[in-house]
Amino acid sequence: MKNKNGRYLAKKKKKFPMLWFFLILIALLLIGIVLIANHKEEPQTILGNDVTESKDNNQNTNSIAIPGYEAITLAANTKKQSTALKNPSHNMCLFRISLILEDGTVLWVSDYVKPGEISDNIELSKELEPGTYPNSMLKYECFTMDGNLSPLNGAETKLTLIVK
Protein backbone atom coordinates (compact mmCIF):
# COMPACT_ATOMS: atom_id res chain seq x y z
CA MET A 1 0.00 0.00 0.00
CA LYS A 2 1.32 3.44 -0.95
CA ASN A 3 0.91 6.79 0.79
CA LYS A 4 0.25 10.11 -0.81
CA ASN A 5 3.91 10.51 -1.68
CA GLY A 6 4.00 7.20 -3.47
CA ARG A 7 6.02 5.49 -0.76
CA TYR A 8 5.17 2.13 0.50
CA LEU A 9 3.77 2.06 3.96
CA ALA A 10 5.30 -0.33 6.39
CA LYS A 11 2.85 -3.01 7.44
CA LYS A 12 1.25 -1.85 10.64
CA LYS A 13 2.54 -4.01 13.46
CA LYS A 14 0.05 -5.39 15.89
CA LYS A 15 0.48 -3.92 19.30
CA PHE A 16 1.51 -6.46 21.95
CA PRO A 17 0.76 -9.56 19.85
CA MET A 18 1.89 -11.83 22.69
CA LEU A 19 -0.19 -10.01 25.29
CA TRP A 20 -3.42 -11.69 24.21
CA PHE A 21 -1.75 -15.06 24.28
CA PHE A 22 -0.56 -14.55 27.86
CA LEU A 23 -3.91 -13.15 28.98
CA ILE A 24 -5.71 -16.21 27.64
CA LEU A 25 -3.11 -18.47 29.24
CA ILE A 26 -3.51 -16.77 32.63
CA ALA A 27 -7.31 -16.96 32.36
CA LEU A 28 -7.13 -20.68 31.61
CA LEU A 29 -4.78 -21.19 34.54
CA LEU A 30 -7.13 -19.33 36.87
CA ILE A 31 -10.11 -21.36 35.68
CA GLY A 32 -8.09 -24.54 36.27
CA ILE A 33 -7.12 -23.48 39.78
CA VAL A 34 -10.74 -22.65 40.65
CA LEU A 35 -11.94 -25.98 39.27
CA ILE A 36 -9.29 -27.92 41.21
CA ALA A 37 -10.06 -26.01 44.42
CA ASN A 38 -13.76 -26.77 44.12
CA HIS A 39 -13.28 -30.37 43.11
CA LYS A 40 -14.25 -32.86 45.83
CA GLU A 41 -12.85 -36.29 45.18
CA GLU A 42 -15.64 -38.74 44.56
CA PRO A 43 -15.21 -41.87 46.66
CA GLN A 44 -14.89 -45.04 44.64
CA THR A 45 -16.20 -47.13 47.51
CA ILE A 46 -19.04 -45.98 49.73
CA LEU A 47 -19.48 -48.36 52.62
CA GLY A 48 -23.06 -48.53 53.80
CA ASN A 49 -24.46 -47.26 50.53
CA ASP A 50 -26.16 -50.58 49.84
CA VAL A 51 -28.22 -50.42 53.02
CA THR A 52 -31.93 -50.79 52.44
CA GLU A 53 -33.35 -47.30 52.64
CA SER A 54 -36.94 -48.41 52.92
CA LYS A 55 -37.43 -46.33 56.05
CA ASP A 56 -36.37 -43.09 54.36
CA ASN A 57 -39.68 -41.44 54.97
CA ASN A 58 -40.16 -43.00 58.35
CA GLN A 59 -37.18 -41.98 60.39
CA ASN A 60 -36.58 -44.29 63.28
CA THR A 61 -36.47 -42.57 66.66
CA ASN A 62 -36.26 -45.77 68.66
CA SER A 63 -33.02 -47.15 67.33
CA ILE A 64 -29.78 -46.17 65.69
CA ALA A 65 -28.60 -48.12 62.63
CA ILE A 66 -24.87 -48.84 62.73
CA PRO A 67 -23.21 -50.37 59.63
CA GLY A 68 -20.79 -53.20 60.37
CA TYR A 69 -18.30 -55.03 58.18
CA GLU A 70 -16.20 -58.13 58.51
CA ALA A 71 -13.40 -56.45 56.56
CA ILE A 72 -12.64 -53.35 54.58
CA THR A 73 -9.90 -52.89 52.02
CA LEU A 74 -7.53 -49.93 51.94
CA ALA A 75 -4.70 -48.93 49.65
CA ALA A 76 -1.15 -49.46 50.91
CA ASN A 77 1.52 -46.77 51.26
CA THR A 78 -0.82 -43.84 50.86
CA LYS A 79 -2.79 -41.77 53.30
CA LYS A 80 -5.49 -40.79 50.84
CA GLN A 81 -8.07 -43.51 50.33
CA SER A 82 -10.99 -43.72 47.95
CA THR A 83 -13.35 -45.14 50.57
CA ALA A 84 -16.05 -43.27 52.46
CA LEU A 85 -18.70 -44.28 55.00
CA LYS A 86 -22.38 -43.44 55.08
CA ASN A 87 -24.76 -42.59 57.90
CA PRO A 88 -27.98 -44.49 57.04
CA SER A 89 -30.70 -42.04 56.07
CA HIS A 90 -33.27 -43.33 58.55
CA ASN A 91 -31.11 -42.40 61.54
CA MET A 92 -31.92 -39.29 63.52
CA CYS A 93 -28.46 -38.58 64.81
CA LEU A 94 -25.07 -37.42 63.65
CA PHE A 95 -22.22 -39.90 63.31
CA ARG A 96 -18.58 -39.29 64.12
CA ILE A 97 -16.70 -42.32 62.87
CA SER A 98 -13.18 -43.35 63.88
CA LEU A 99 -11.00 -46.06 62.37
CA ILE A 100 -8.73 -47.53 65.02
CA LEU A 101 -6.06 -50.24 64.91
CA GLU A 102 -5.89 -53.02 67.51
CA ASP A 103 -3.05 -51.22 69.32
CA GLY A 104 -5.23 -48.13 69.73
CA THR A 105 -3.70 -46.10 66.90
CA VAL A 106 -6.40 -43.78 65.59
CA LEU A 107 -6.07 -43.88 61.81
CA TRP A 108 -8.94 -41.55 60.95
CA VAL A 109 -11.74 -39.55 62.53
CA SER A 110 -14.57 -38.26 60.37
CA ASP A 111 -16.35 -34.97 60.65
CA TYR A 112 -19.96 -35.12 61.83
CA VAL A 113 -21.91 -37.07 59.21
CA LYS A 114 -25.61 -36.30 58.85
CA PRO A 115 -28.18 -39.05 58.15
CA GLY A 116 -28.17 -40.00 54.49
CA GLU A 117 -24.83 -38.32 53.90
CA ILE A 118 -21.40 -39.73 53.20
CA SER A 119 -18.22 -38.92 55.05
CA ASP A 120 -15.25 -37.39 53.28
CA ASN A 121 -12.89 -39.96 51.83
CA ILE A 122 -10.86 -41.67 54.52
CA GLU A 123 -7.49 -39.96 54.96
CA LEU A 124 -5.27 -41.98 57.26
CA SER A 125 -3.04 -40.45 59.91
CA LYS A 126 -0.25 -42.70 58.68
CA GLU A 127 0.47 -44.87 55.67
CA LEU A 128 -0.04 -48.60 56.13
CA GLU A 129 2.16 -51.38 54.85
CA PRO A 130 0.44 -54.12 52.81
CA GLY A 131 -1.01 -56.83 55.02
CA THR A 132 -3.98 -57.68 57.19
CA TYR A 133 -4.75 -55.85 60.41
CA PRO A 134 -7.19 -57.96 62.46
CA ASN A 135 -9.17 -56.62 65.41
CA SER A 136 -9.28 -53.12 63.98
CA MET A 137 -12.36 -51.14 64.84
CA LEU A 138 -14.87 -48.68 63.45
CA LYS A 139 -16.06 -46.60 66.36
CA TYR A 140 -19.40 -44.85 65.88
CA GLU A 141 -20.08 -41.96 68.21
CA CYS A 142 -23.64 -40.69 67.90
CA PHE A 143 -24.83 -37.19 68.72
CA THR A 144 -28.15 -35.37 68.82
CA MET A 145 -29.05 -33.11 65.90
CA ASP A 146 -30.59 -30.40 68.09
CA GLY A 147 -27.46 -28.27 68.02
CA ASN A 148 -26.26 -29.39 71.45
CA LEU A 149 -24.37 -32.41 70.09
CA SER A 150 -25.33 -34.40 73.18
CA PRO A 151 -23.80 -37.89 73.09
CA LEU A 152 -26.13 -40.83 72.42
CA ASN A 153 -25.61 -44.55 72.63
CA GLY A 154 -22.82 -45.59 70.29
CA ALA A 155 -21.21 -48.68 68.87
CA GLU A 156 -17.87 -50.21 68.05
CA THR A 157 -17.68 -52.78 65.28
CA LYS A 158 -14.59 -54.95 64.96
CA LEU A 159 -13.24 -55.68 61.50
CA THR A 160 -10.14 -56.75 59.63
CA LEU A 161 -8.33 -54.13 57.60
CA ILE A 162 -6.98 -55.55 54.38
CA VAL A 163 -4.25 -53.29 53.02
CA LYS A 164 -2.93 -53.94 49.53
Next chain:
Amino acid sequence: MRKVISVILAAILIFSIPTTVSAESTTLTIDVPEASYILNVPANQAIDYLASEKNIGSITVSDTSGFSASKGITVSVTYDGQFATPKYACAINYSLVCKGTGSENRYDLKSGDYITFTGNADGTLNNNPTLPDGSPANELIVLIDTDCWDTALGGIYSTTITFNADVYFDVGM
Protein backbone atom coordinates in the same frame (compact mmCIF):
# COMPACT_ATOMS: atom_id res chain seq x y z
CA MET B 1 11.23 -42.33 2.82
CA ARG B 2 8.45 -44.51 1.50
CA LYS B 3 10.58 -47.57 2.15
CA VAL B 4 11.12 -46.56 5.74
CA ILE B 5 7.40 -46.01 6.25
CA SER B 6 6.54 -49.33 4.65
CA VAL B 7 9.04 -51.14 6.88
CA ILE B 8 7.55 -49.51 10.00
CA LEU B 9 4.00 -50.38 8.94
CA ALA B 10 5.02 -53.96 8.23
CA ALA B 11 6.62 -54.24 11.67
CA ILE B 12 3.48 -52.88 13.33
CA LEU B 13 1.38 -55.38 11.38
CA ILE B 14 3.55 -58.33 12.37
CA PHE B 15 3.56 -57.44 16.09
CA SER B 16 -0.17 -56.82 16.12
CA ILE B 17 -1.00 -60.36 14.94
CA PRO B 18 -2.02 -62.38 18.01
CA THR B 19 0.38 -65.17 18.76
CA THR B 20 -0.92 -68.66 19.30
CA VAL B 21 -0.50 -69.98 22.84
CA SER B 22 0.68 -73.54 22.72
CA ALA B 23 -0.55 -74.48 26.23
CA GLU B 24 -3.67 -72.94 27.74
CA SER B 25 -4.28 -72.71 31.45
CA THR B 26 -7.49 -72.24 33.41
CA THR B 27 -7.63 -70.22 36.59
CA LEU B 28 -10.26 -71.23 39.08
CA THR B 29 -11.33 -68.59 41.56
CA ILE B 30 -13.68 -68.58 44.50
CA ASP B 31 -15.05 -65.32 45.86
CA VAL B 32 -16.03 -65.78 49.50
CA PRO B 33 -18.20 -62.78 50.38
CA GLU B 34 -17.26 -60.70 53.37
CA ALA B 35 -19.95 -60.33 55.99
CA SER B 36 -21.72 -57.02 56.42
CA TYR B 37 -24.66 -55.99 58.56
CA ILE B 38 -26.58 -53.16 60.12
CA LEU B 39 -26.72 -53.25 63.90
CA ASN B 40 -29.80 -51.49 65.25
CA VAL B 41 -29.23 -50.37 68.81
CA PRO B 42 -31.56 -48.55 71.20
CA ALA B 43 -31.52 -44.77 70.74
CA ASN B 44 -31.80 -42.16 73.44
CA GLN B 45 -34.81 -42.40 75.70
CA ALA B 46 -36.17 -40.20 78.45
CA ILE B 47 -36.71 -41.96 81.75
CA ASP B 48 -39.39 -40.69 84.12
CA TYR B 49 -38.42 -39.25 87.48
CA LEU B 50 -38.87 -41.84 90.26
CA ALA B 51 -39.11 -44.68 87.75
CA SER B 52 -37.63 -47.99 88.82
CA GLU B 53 -37.10 -49.39 85.33
CA LYS B 54 -37.38 -48.55 81.66
CA ASN B 55 -37.62 -50.82 78.65
CA ILE B 56 -35.26 -49.30 76.07
CA GLY B 57 -35.94 -51.76 73.26
CA SER B 58 -34.08 -54.53 71.52
CA ILE B 59 -30.83 -54.99 69.70
CA THR B 60 -31.60 -56.19 66.17
CA VAL B 61 -29.75 -56.71 62.91
CA SER B 62 -30.78 -55.99 59.34
CA ASP B 63 -29.27 -55.92 55.83
CA THR B 64 -27.17 -58.94 56.74
CA SER B 65 -25.11 -60.80 54.16
CA GLY B 66 -22.00 -62.93 53.89
CA PHE B 67 -22.69 -65.00 57.00
CA SER B 68 -22.94 -68.77 57.27
CA ALA B 69 -24.07 -71.43 59.70
CA SER B 70 -20.71 -71.09 61.44
CA LYS B 71 -20.29 -67.33 61.13
CA GLY B 72 -22.34 -64.85 63.14
CA ILE B 73 -21.85 -61.83 65.35
CA THR B 74 -21.65 -61.21 69.07
CA VAL B 75 -22.78 -57.89 70.53
CA SER B 76 -21.49 -56.94 73.94
CA VAL B 77 -22.54 -53.95 76.01
CA THR B 78 -20.26 -51.51 77.78
CA TYR B 79 -21.63 -49.09 80.35
CA ASP B 80 -20.51 -47.43 83.56
CA GLY B 81 -23.78 -47.94 85.46
CA GLN B 82 -24.28 -44.29 86.41
CA PHE B 83 -26.51 -41.50 85.18
CA ALA B 84 -24.39 -38.40 85.70
CA THR B 85 -24.95 -34.68 85.47
CA PRO B 86 -22.31 -32.05 84.77
CA LYS B 87 -23.80 -29.88 87.55
CA TYR B 88 -23.06 -32.09 90.53
CA ALA B 89 -20.85 -34.96 91.57
CA CYS B 90 -23.82 -37.17 92.50
CA ALA B 91 -25.08 -39.90 90.20
CA ILE B 92 -28.03 -42.24 89.81
CA ASN B 93 -26.96 -45.85 89.62
CA TYR B 94 -28.45 -48.32 87.18
CA SER B 95 -27.90 -51.76 85.75
CA LEU B 96 -29.05 -53.53 82.59
CA VAL B 97 -31.07 -56.69 82.29
CA CYS B 98 -32.19 -58.52 79.19
CA LYS B 99 -35.67 -59.96 79.03
CA GLY B 100 -35.70 -63.65 78.28
CA THR B 101 -38.70 -65.83 77.64
CA GLY B 102 -41.66 -64.78 79.78
CA SER B 103 -42.01 -61.60 81.78
CA GLU B 104 -40.20 -62.89 84.87
CA ASN B 105 -37.19 -64.31 83.12
CA ARG B 106 -34.48 -61.67 83.20
CA TYR B 107 -30.78 -62.00 82.62
CA ASP B 108 -28.32 -59.59 84.26
CA LEU B 109 -26.40 -58.01 81.43
CA LYS B 110 -23.25 -56.75 83.09
CA SER B 111 -20.85 -54.47 81.26
CA GLY B 112 -18.91 -56.77 78.94
CA ASP B 113 -21.66 -59.39 78.64
CA TYR B 114 -22.83 -60.25 75.16
CA ILE B 115 -25.65 -61.64 73.09
CA THR B 116 -25.19 -63.73 69.95
CA PHE B 117 -26.76 -63.54 66.51
CA THR B 118 -26.11 -66.84 64.78
CA GLY B 119 -25.68 -67.08 61.03
CA ASN B 120 -27.91 -68.89 58.57
CA ALA B 121 -26.88 -71.02 55.63
CA ASP B 122 -28.41 -68.46 53.23
CA GLY B 123 -25.88 -65.83 54.32
CA THR B 124 -28.19 -63.85 56.60
CA LEU B 125 -28.22 -63.56 60.37
CA ASN B 126 -30.87 -65.04 62.62
CA ASN B 127 -32.70 -62.08 64.15
CA ASN B 128 -33.48 -63.96 67.36
CA PRO B 129 -30.37 -63.38 69.47
CA THR B 130 -29.46 -65.57 72.38
CA LEU B 131 -27.95 -64.94 75.78
CA PRO B 132 -24.74 -66.70 76.86
CA ASP B 133 -26.86 -69.40 78.55
CA GLY B 134 -28.59 -70.09 75.24
CA SER B 135 -31.94 -68.58 76.16
CA PRO B 136 -33.57 -65.98 73.89
CA ALA B 137 -32.53 -62.36 74.35
CA ASN B 138 -35.37 -59.88 74.04
CA GLU B 139 -35.67 -56.26 75.14
CA LEU B 140 -33.11 -54.45 77.25
CA ILE B 141 -34.34 -52.98 80.50
CA VAL B 142 -32.62 -50.31 82.57
CA LEU B 143 -33.06 -50.99 86.30
CA ILE B 144 -32.64 -47.85 88.37
CA ASP B 145 -31.38 -47.87 91.94
CA THR B 146 -34.43 -46.18 93.47
CA ASP B 147 -32.52 -45.24 96.64
CA CYS B 148 -30.71 -42.70 94.47
CA TRP B 149 -33.91 -40.74 93.83
CA ASP B 150 -33.93 -39.59 97.47
CA THR B 151 -30.50 -38.03 97.27
CA ALA B 152 -30.44 -36.86 93.64
CA LEU B 153 -30.11 -33.10 93.20
CA GLY B 154 -32.15 -31.37 90.51
CA GLY B 155 -30.75 -31.56 87.01
CA ILE B 156 -30.62 -33.59 83.82
CA TYR B 157 -28.79 -36.87 84.23
CA SER B 158 -27.59 -38.91 81.28
CA THR B 159 -25.60 -41.98 80.37
CA THR B 160 -24.58 -43.80 77.22
CA ILE B 161 -24.27 -47.47 76.43
CA THR B 162 -21.77 -48.67 73.85
CA PHE B 163 -22.60 -51.75 71.79
CA ASN B 164 -19.60 -53.71 70.53
CA ALA B 165 -20.15 -55.98 67.54
CA ASP B 166 -17.70 -58.63 66.43
CA VAL B 167 -17.95 -61.24 63.67
CA TYR B 168 -17.16 -64.70 65.05
CA PHE B 169 -16.32 -68.01 63.41
CA ASP B 170 -17.51 -71.19 65.05
CA VAL B 171 -14.93 -73.71 63.89
CA GLY B 172 -16.61 -76.49 65.86
CA MET B 173 -13.66 -77.29 68.10
